[in-house]
Amino acid sequence: MTTTDTTVWFDFGGVLTPTMAELYARYAEETGISPGRLRRAVADVGADLGMHPLAPLELGRISEAEWGGRVRAALRARHPGLDLGAARLERFGEQWLGGRPGNPVMAAAARAVRAAGHPVGLLTNNVPEWEGHWRRITAPAGRFDAVVDSCRVGVRKPDAAVFRIAAEASPTARHVLVDDLAENCAAAEAAGWRTVCFRDNAQASGDLSALLGIPLPGPGTPRAAGQVTSGRPARTP
Structure with missing residues (x-):
């Protein structure tokens, strides 16, 4: 060829x-939300909408702000005592990708x-x-x-x-x-x-x-x- x-x-x-593993790890360090907990909450949101976990966002069917609010609610439902104060979930991209090389x-x-x-x-x-x-x-x-x-x-x-x-x-x-x-x-x-x-x-x-x-x-x-x-x-x- x-x-x-x-x-x-x-x-x-x-x-x-x-790598995604690195992005998850850095996000966990900044927010205190472990990769497993984040993945499960994202999956919950996708299941509620009848779609692949990230399809609502990646197909533009839902705004980042609404999606982040749903992820926040899913995290609270699964982990009532989890401190979400450092997580800017409604502006998730800023924390997931902002400043990343x-x-x-x-x-x-x-x-x-x-x-x-x-x-x-x-x-x-x-x-x-x-x-x-x-x-x-x-x-x-x-x-x-x-x-x-x-x-x-x-x-x-x-x-x-x-x-x-x-x-x-x-x-x-x-x-x-x-x-x-x-x-x-x-x-x-x-x-x-x-x-x-x-x-x-x-x-x-x-x-x-x-x-x-x-x-x-x-x-x-x-x-x-x-x-x-x-x-x-x-x-x-």
Whole structure:
């Protein structure tokens, strides 16, 4: 696969950001809400709305403020004595992503992919109110040739339709997805895409380099200085 007629799509959360495990841990440090408790409350909200835990937000069906209020109520219902004073749940994105660094290794990989002549896209399940955060965090990756954001197109990974939308947004012969969730990679492969299932920076850089037949910077290289800690990410928030 050496042709430049290949679009490489990067996921946002867990790939171009710190891993989800790191984001959960930092959020817990700031708020006192453990990852398990947060996940269960988010799942409760999704169940109440009859949707995947994050689909109401990522499809733009509910505002961040309303969603955060529902998560607060779910936490209080499960844990009546839990101190939520430090949690800005109605402005969750500010605390989840505000001040967080990007992943410089994957940002450097995106720049190198583009320099080799491949279009670079962002394929993300995201939230309308978080656009300023993701644009800041992904800025070191450089310009995206196409952006497919679930809350803007009304469909989210792993729905097959999102891959059709992405292919139309960047009509190259081949498409590669770099994503940290196995179900998203499986759906992309079912759509005829190639995938790099992100586990850590070294693995993802190496797999993408082999797939494209081009050298890519990995952890510890000058172009990727200051990398975030790698690890197997947890499921989203």
